[in-house]
Amino acid sequence: MELLLVFTSIFFIVDPFAVIPTFLAMTERDTPEHRRLLAKRGAWTCAIALILFALGGSLIFTIFGITIGAFKIAGGVLVGLNALDMVQARRSQQRETPAEKAEGIQKEDIGIMPLGIPMLAGPGAISTVMVLALGSKGALVTAAVYVSIIITALVSYWVLAAATLVERRLGQTGMRILTRVMGLVLCAIAVQFIIDGIKLSGL
DSSP: OHHHHHHHHHHHHHOHHHHHHHHHHHTTTSOHHHHHHHHHHHHHHHHHHHHHHHHHHHHHHHHHTOOHHHHHHHHHHHHHHHHHHHHTTOOOTTTOOHHHHHHHHHOSOOIIIIIIIIIISOHHHHHHHHHHHHTOOSHHHHHHHHHHHHHHHHHHHHHHHTHHHHHHHHHHHHHHHHHHHHHHHHHHHHHHHHHHHHHHHTO
16 A cells, blocks of 8 residues: 555655646647657656655755655645645646746757656655655665656656547546545645654654
8 A cells, every 4th residue: 555655645746747738738740759759758857856865855855854754744735736736627836837837848858858747746745755764664665666757757658649649539628537536645644644643843
C-alpha cells in the first residue's frame, strides 16, 4: 500500500494529462516527429530534476536547518493548493503562468523549459519527491521513489507523444473528469503529509 501511495503521489502531482492542451498549443506548427522529440526532452528533464531534488533534499535541509516535519507540512500545503486547482479542473499557476505559456509558444525548443520545468516538474512535484525520499522508512520505499519518478517520466512521454490522440479520445470533458479525480486523491495525500508533519514536529 505504501509503494502505491509513493507512485500515485508523484504521478498525480506531475499530471501529464493536464499538460496536453498547453503542449498542443505550444507545438501547433511542429511535425509529429518533432513533437515526440520535445515530449522526450520534457519527460527526461522532469525525471532528472526530480531525482536530483530527491537526492539533494537532505543537504538542503542541513544547510537551512529545516526539519522533515516542517517540510512535510509545507509540502502538504503546496500539494494541496495544486490539488484544489485540479479538483476545479483549473491549471495551477505554480506550474505554468500565462507569460510562460506565451513564451513557450514563441520558442522553438520547449522541451527543457517550460515543459520539463515547471510544467511537469513544478514546485509541488519537487516538494513531494523530497518529502517522500527523506521520510521513507526503508530501502524499499526509497527505491520506490526513484522507480516511480522514472515510470512517471515514461508515462508522461507516452501521454505527450500521443497528445493529439489522447485529447481526441478523452475530449475536454473526459480530461477534466480525470483531472478532478486525480486532484481529489491528491487532496487526501496532501492532508496526510500535513498530519505526518504535525506528528513529527510534536505539535
